[in-house]
Amino acid sequence: xxxxxxxxxxxxxxxxxxxxxxxxxxxxxxxxxxxxxxxxxxxxxxxxxxxxxxxxxxxxxxxxxxxxxxxxxxxxxxxxxxxxxxxxxxxxxxxxxxxxxxxxxxxxxxxxxxxxxxxxxxxxxxxxxxxxxxxxxxxxxxxxxxxxxxxxxxxxxxxxxxxxxxxxxxxxxxxxxxxxxxxxxxxxxxxxxxxxxxxxxxxxxxxxxxxxxxxxxxxxxxxxxxxxxxxxxxxxxxxxxxxxxxxxxxxxxxxxxxxxxxxxxxxxxxxxxxxxxxxxxxxxxxxxxxxxxxxxxxxxxxxxxxxxxxxxxxxxxxxxxxxxxxxxxxxxxxxxxxxxxxxxxxxxxxxxxxxxxxxxxxxxxxxxxxxxxxxxxxxxxxxxxxxxxxxxxxxxxxxxxxxxxxxxxxxxxxxxxxxxxxxxxxxxxxxxxxxxxxxxxxxxxxxxxxxxxxxxxxxxxxxxxxxxxxxxxxxxxxxxxxxxxxxxxxxxxxxxxxxxxxxxxxxxxxxx
Numbered sequence: 088x089x090x091x092x093x094x095x096x097x098x099x100x101x102x103x104x105x106x107x108x109x110x111x112x113x114x115x116x117x118x119x120x121x122x123x124x125x126x127x128x129x130x131x132x133x134x135x136x137x138x139x140x141x142x143x144x145x146x147x148x149x150x151x152x153x154x155x156x157x158x159x160x161x162x163x164x165x166x167x168x169x170x171x172x173x174x175x176x177x178x179x180x181x182x183x184x185x186x187x188x189x190x191x192x193x194x195x196x197x198x199x200x201x202x203x204x205x206x207x208x209x210x211x212x213x214x215x216x217x218x219x220x221x222x223x224x225x226x227x228x229x230x231x232x233x234x235x236x237x238x239x240x241x242x243x244x245x246x247x248x249x250x251x252x253x254x255x256x257x258x259x260x261x262x263x264x265x266x267x268x269x270x271x272x273x274x275x276x277x278x279x280x281x282x283x284x285x286x287x288x289x290x291x292x293x294x295x296x297x298x299x300x301x302x303x304x305x306x307x308x309x310x311x312x313x314x315x316x317x318x319x320x321x322x323x324x325x326x327x328x329x330x331x332x333x334x335x336x337x338x339x340x341x342x343x344x345x346x347x348x349x350x351x352x353x354x355x356x357x358x359x360x361x362x363x364x365x366x367x368x369x370x371x372x373x374x375x376x377x378x379x380x381x382x383x384x385x386x387x388x389x390x391x392x393x394x395x396x397x398x399x400x401x402x403x404x405x406x407x408x409x410x411x412x413x414x415x416x417x418x419x420x421x422x423x424x425x426x427x428x429x430x431x432x433x434x435x436x437x438x439x440x441x442x443x444x445x446x447x448x449x450x451x452x453x454x455x456x457x458x459x460x461x462x463x464x465x466x467x468x469x470x471x472x473x474x475x476x477x478x479x480x481x482x483x484x485x486x487x488x489x490x491x492x493x494x495x496x497x498x499x500x501x502x503x504x505x506x507x508x509x510x511x512x513x514x515x516x517x518x519x520x521x522x523x524x525x526x527x528x529x530x531x532x533x534x535x536x537x538x539x540x541x542x543x544x545x546x547x548x549x550x551x552x553x554x555x556x557x558x559x560x561x562x563x564x565x566x567x568x569x570x571x572x573x574x575x576x577x578x579x580x581x582x583x584x585x586x587x588x589x590x591x592x593x594x595x596x597x598x599x
Contacts, residue, residue, distance in 0.1 A: 088161065088404070094480045094540075098169050100207060104160040104384055104406050105152050111135055136176055140200055152407055153388040157208040159363075160384055163478075166210055175203045223248040224258045228270070235274045236298045241267050261537065264372045264568060273373065275299065276312055283321040290317055314453070314582050335437050337397040341415070343385035344402030345422045347375070348573025349430055352446070353439045359393045361385070368536070370568050370576050390414055399433065423514050426491060426572045446574050450581075457581050458497035464589055469529035471499040475570050476533065479540025480517060481548075483526050487514030488570035489534060492580050502528040520544065524553045531557065532587075534567045563587050 088109045093101065103109060113133045141150040158164075166172045179199035185192035227244045244267050245255035259267050275297045282293045294305035309317045335355060342350055342360040350357055351371050360366060362380035381389045385402060387410045398417040400408075411417055420432055427447050434443030461467050471493055473484040484490045485501075485508040493499050494509070501509060504526045508516055518526075533548075535541050545564075548554050554562070565587055569580050 093161065093163055094478060095163055096165075098166040098172065100164045100166055100172075101162070102155065102158050102160055102164075102207075105150065106406070107161070107404075138176075138179070138200075138203075152410060153386070155204055155208075157211055158204070159382050160386065162364075162383065164207060164211055166207075168210075171206065175199060175206055179203060220248075220250050220254065221258055221262070223250055224255060224262060227255075227259070227267075228263060231267075231271055231274055235271060235278065236296065238298070239268075239271050264367075264370070271298075272308060272312070276309060277373075279305070279309065279317070280320065283317055293317070312582075314578070335439075337437070339393065339395045339397075341381060341385070341390050341393060341395040341398045343381070343398060343400040343411075345571070345573075346399045346401040346420060346433065347371075348571055348575050349401075349433050350399065351375075352430070352574035353434060353437060353442060355437060355439075357399075358395060359390060368567055369571055369573075370579055385411065387411060387414065399436075401429075423487070423512070426574075426577070430574060450574065450577060453578075453581050454492070454495055455497055457585065458495055461585055461588065462497075467498055469499055470502045471530040471532060472502055472505055472526040472528040473532045473534065473570075474523070474526075475515070475567055476535050476541045476544055477567060478536065478538045479544050481520055481523070481544065482515045483508070483518050483523075484515045484534075484570065485509045485513055488572050489532065489580070491572040492577060492584060493532070499530070502526055520548055520551070523548070529561065530588075531562050533562065533564045534570050535564060536567045 088103070088107060095101065101109075142153070142155065143149075144151045144153075179196075182192075182196045182199050185195055187193060187196070227248050230244070230247060231239060241252075241256075244259075245252050248255055250258065256266065259265075259270070263270050265273065278297045279293055279299075282288055282296065286293075288296070289302075290306065291302040294300075294302045297305075299305035299308070306317055309315075309320070313320060340350065340355060340357045342357040344361065345365060347357065347360045347365055348369055348371060351374055356374065357378060359379045359381040360375065361383050362375055362378055364383045366372065366375050366378070366380075379389070379393060381393070383402075384404055384406050385398075385400065387407050390398065390411065391414050395415045398411055398415050399420065400411070400417055401420045401422040403422065408417070408419075418436060420429060422429075424432070430443050430447070431440070434440045458467055473489050473493060475482045475484055475489070483505065485505060486494055490501075494501055505528075533545070535545060565583075569576060569583065
């Protein structure tokens with residue numbers, strides 16, 4: 088779907104947005120099953136069922152763009168009850184053969200479609216229902232946020248949840264994006280920053296009041312996480328806060344696509360954004376817990392309910408632009424625009440130009456310093472290829488996301504095939520595992536999510552002769568949350584990247 092790829096498997100369903108166009112490619116033949124002949128609807132070994140329909144609001148003569156309740160656009164739904172799905176499709180297929188001129192026949196054509204949509208809604212609800220264990224883990228997240236000043240241990244947390252230690256850690260990380268004690272640290276530092284900005288307390292007082300055992304430990308952890316000392320943070324923030332006094336001219340901003348991280352970096356939290364797809368994959372999950380999800384494409388009905396006074400659109404598709412502009416003023420920003428230029432466009436709109444100028448200067452300086460420091464330990468002029476595995480799909484990354492930090496004038500170089508992508512202006516490209524050798528480089532970065540299909544593909548890659556021939560220093564595995572190029576992620580990556588390259592703490596076993 089344009090530059091958006093969705094890899095599906097048997098019994099998957101996708102609801103496409105009105106006017107969307109999709110091409111379908113079978114990348115491998117599914118396994119033959121002995122029960123296929125028993126299904127009500129006979130299918131070839133590789134087949135796709137495509138159903139077109141329109142939705143009309145009561146009394147309207149033109150189709151509506153609003154989505155079917157509870158079924159998000161372009162999100163993969165896996166159907167567990169195959170026989171029920173095929174029964175409904177067969178029933179719908181049979182009803183379409185009836186005469187459309189008879190009122191009774193028209194009703195019979197509507198009922199199977201409605202039953203099919205209801206079946207999809209029920210399937211989504213079952214798949215997204217929160218288990219008792221997840222609820223228990225969520226309660227410990229709330230416990231941390233209200234007891235961060237106290238001594239908190241991992242044993243204490245999974246005991247409160249009543250969940251096995253291994254299961255607790257996995258569930259906690261899937262909910263917050265962080266390990267339990269890392270999350271405790273982040274909460275303490277968040278409150279420490281507030282005290283640094285708004286009180287005259289000493290570092291010792293602040294450290295004690297947010298749960299650190301002493302001032303030295305607090306300062307050490309602060310610098311490891313933020314890259315500067317608490318005092319430097321307070322001084323820089325006082326300068327920054329005095330450098331702009333204008334209020335943001337918009338109170339209720341909706342972010343469509345990849346502007347979410349950019350807005351947050353400028354101190355602006357939107358009222359609506361793509362929380363489920365982009366939000367959960369980024370580093371800023373804690374900051375968007377109160378943000379309403381508007382879907383991957385920015386669905387008009389959901390946005391209208393939020394009553395925004397500005398819509399910032401940096402999505403990969405510009406669906407419903409006319410309808411969205413009737414809801415609120417909208418600014419379109421190219422998601423492939425270089426990050427410094429993209430941030431300045433947004434900053435000028437939001438009266439945050441001085442703040443953006445300061446970040447650009449600091450980031451340029453910090454980037455150069457990182458590469459100069461790293462060059463004392465490794466050959467930073469090596470070639471590097473960045474692969475990203477998302478829901479079992481393998482992508483090669485150009486000058487986008489993680490690649491913006493890696494392919495720095497003072498840093499690593501793209502191999503010939505990646506350079507071709509960059510010269511052609513292609514930010515990333517879907518590829519197949521057997522083609523990975525075409526992007527041969529000195530170092531291979533593999534960014535992953537926790538999807539079972541991703542883990543399965545990664546294991547297959549590592550068992551292939553090509554990847555088996557690499558030594559451990561040539562493969563560095565990390566998380567897809569670093570594959571964004573907003574200021575928040577890029578600043579964090581400057582701290583993490585040397586650890587990846589030097590300590591190799593981001594290795595294969597960390598993810599398996």
